[in-house]
Amino acid sequence: MIRALGMMSGTSLDGVDAAMIETDGRRIAGFGRSAYRAYSGNESGLLHAALGQWPDGPDVAEAAELSVAAHAALAEGFPEAELVGYHGQTLAHDPGGRGTHQAGDGALLARKLDRPVVWDFRSEDVRLGGEGAPLAPFFHWACAEWAMGQGLLPRAPVGFLNLGGVGNLTWVDPGAGAPEASGACIAFDTGPANAPVNDLMRARRGLARDEGGRLAMQGRPDERVIARFLRHPHFARPVPKSLDRDAFPELAAEVAGLSDADAAATLTHAAAAAVAAGVAVLDRAPELVLVCGGGRHNVAMMAALAQRLPVRVAPVEEAGLDGDMLEAQAFGWLAVRVLRGLPTSGPGTTGAPGPVCGGRISHPPRR
Numbered sequence: 001m002i003r004a005l006g007m008m009s010g011t012s013l014d015g016v017d018a019a020m021i022e023t024d025g026r027r028i029a030g031f032g033r034s035a036y037r038a039y040s041g042n043e044s045g046l047l048h049a050a051l052g053q054w055p056d057g058p059d060v061a062e063a064a065e066l067s068v069a070a071h072a073a074l075a076e077g078f079p080e081a082e083l084v085g086y087h088g089q090t091l092a093h094d095p096g097g098r099g100t101h102q103a104g105d106g107a108l109l110a111r112k113l114d115r116p117v118v119w120d121f122r123s124e125d126v127r128l129g130g131e132g133a134p135l136a137p138f139f140h141w142a143c144a145e146w147a148m149g150q151g152l153l154p155r156a157p158v159g160f161l162n163l164g165g166v167g168n169l170t171w172v173d174p175g176a177g178a179p180e181a182s183g184a185c186i187a188f189d190t191g192p193a194n195a196p197v198n199d200l201m202r203a204r205r206g207l208a209r210d211e212g213g214r215l216a217m218q219g220r221p222d223e224r225v226i227a228r229f230l231r232h233p234h235f236a237r238p239v240p241k242s243l244d245r246d247a248f249p250e251l252a253a254e255v256a257g258l259s260d261a262d263a264a265a266t267l268t269h270a271a272a273a274a275v276a277a278g279v280a281v282l283d284r285a286p287e288l289v290l291v292c293g294g295g296r297h298n299v300a301m302m303a304a305l306a307q308r309l310p311v312r313v314a315p316v317e318e319a320g321l322d323g324d325m326l327e328a329q330a331f332g333w334l335a336v337r338v339l340r341g342l343p344t345s346g347p348g349t350t351g352a353p354g355p356v357c358g359g360r361i362s363h364p365p366r367r
Contacts, residue, residue: 001029002339005081006332007071009089011165011245012194012294013047014208015039017328018074020081025336026178028146034325037074044208050091052246054101063089067104072112084109085335086119093133093244099123100132107362118335120360125345130352131242134168136160137179137187137349138337139330144174147319159279159286160316161305162327163295165245167193167271169278170349171286180343180355186282187349188239191232191274193295196251196267200260203252210264213300219261221269221304225254229270235277240351265300272304279309290316292323334359 001022009016016039020032039047043066050063067089075084086109088102106119122132140160147153153174160170167190176184194209197216201207210216229251234243251270255263279285289311295301296315305313316323334344343355350356 002082002336003032003080004083004085004332004336005075005078006085006328006330006335007075008087008328008331009067009070010327011090012198013039013044013165014294016070016074017325018078019322019325019328019332020078021329021332023333023336025333025340025342026142028142028333031322031329033078034322034328035074035077036324037070039070043070047089050103053091054098057091060091060103063091064103064105068109068112071104072109075113081115083335083339084113084115084117085331086117087121087331088119090245093242095126095131095242099126106360110362110364114364116361116363118338118359118361121331121334121338121344121358124358125350125352125356128352128356130345130350130356131240132350133242134162134170134187134189134349135334135345136162136168136327136330137170137172137185138344139333140170141172141174141176141179141185142333143319143321143326144172147321148174150320152318152320154287157284157286159289159311161190161275161289161291163193163271163291163293163301164327165193165195165198166243167191167275167295169275171282180346183348185346185348186239188241188278189243190278191234191243191271192248192251193271193293194298195245196248196270197264199252200255200263200267204260210298210300213268213298215261216264216268216298216300219259219263219265221265222255222258222262225266226270226273228254230273230277235274239281240349242350268298268300269304269308271295272301272308275305276308279311285311287311289313290319290321292316292321292326296323
């Protein structure tokens with residue numbers, strides 16, 4: 001077993017999560033400590049300025065430097081970590097075109113931490129024809145298997161819904177022999193999740209988010225806007241499929257004439273409606289959808305999901321898991337898989353033609 005530290009900074013641009021996990025890259029032996037480092041307003045602004053840019057963009061070098069520095073500062077508090085999984089900061093994602101871009105140099109981070117770092121998890125999948133996202137699904141399978149072993153989940157298909165800047169849904173059968181086995185995992189990005197609401201709050205009120213969904217709870221969703229939103233070509237594409245954070249720019253224009261509360265409610269319900277559209281295309285609906293990520297703290301979002309989904313919805317804590325740190329844990333688990341040459345994605349999760357072991361390993365200089 002390896003004690004790995006997984007680190008994740010998502011498209012919500014709020015900060016860095018770090019979490020320990022002990023694993024052989026197949027089974028989860030145990031979970032460890034976790035920590036969070038928030039981005040300051042200036043840091044978040046710097047990252048926002050770099051969104052959509054590729055490695056040659058004018059703001060990328062500064063964003064990459066910030067990413068490495070923030071992750072290094074947090075990782076120093078975990079001396080027990082034998083290996084670090086570093087996702088980097090996604091700035092652009094275009095698997096059918098220019099590829100995918102996560103800013104941050106994992107080799108530099110390995111030198112700073114004097115520990116091996118696994119990074120650049122998505123590029124190989126994209127190079128081989130996959131979407132490069134989502135990458136947490138194989139870990140979701142491992143979590144379901146772990147929870148089933150603890151008596152916290154039935155031996156039946158369940159869904160993991162991560163609500164970050166973008167939403168992604170994983171259907172898993174914990175009874176399958178491995179996450180790369182045929183029929184074990186189906187995963188895809190559902191649509192926008194927190195990003196449009198966060199951007200609305202930033203633009204209209206100078207706030208990072210609709211804390212707890214309080215503003216959305218005061219408003220009424222505009223169902224005409226949501227119906228038009230669901231006509232977007234993304235929803236007609238077969239799964240698996242992935243999205244860039246800003247793949248729905250028309251949403252901001254659609255709610256421009258609404259009050260702050262109605263706009264927040266509309267964007268929140270649009271995210272839930274996108275998840276419902278995703279569940280509808282599955283051949284077999286999960287018995288339960290477990291919600292992780294920041295969106296599960298949003299009361300309005302959870303209420304919208306319960307209203308629009310045909311299956312029961314619950315926070316992932318119901319299965320004994322930490323919904324705030326699940327993605328960070330995922331990249332610790334994936335880092336061990338990369339180290340051992342095991343698949344990190346496959347046809348059912350990214351559309352790659354076969355199992356893919358993505359990721360680069362950087363070792364610190366020998367002394």
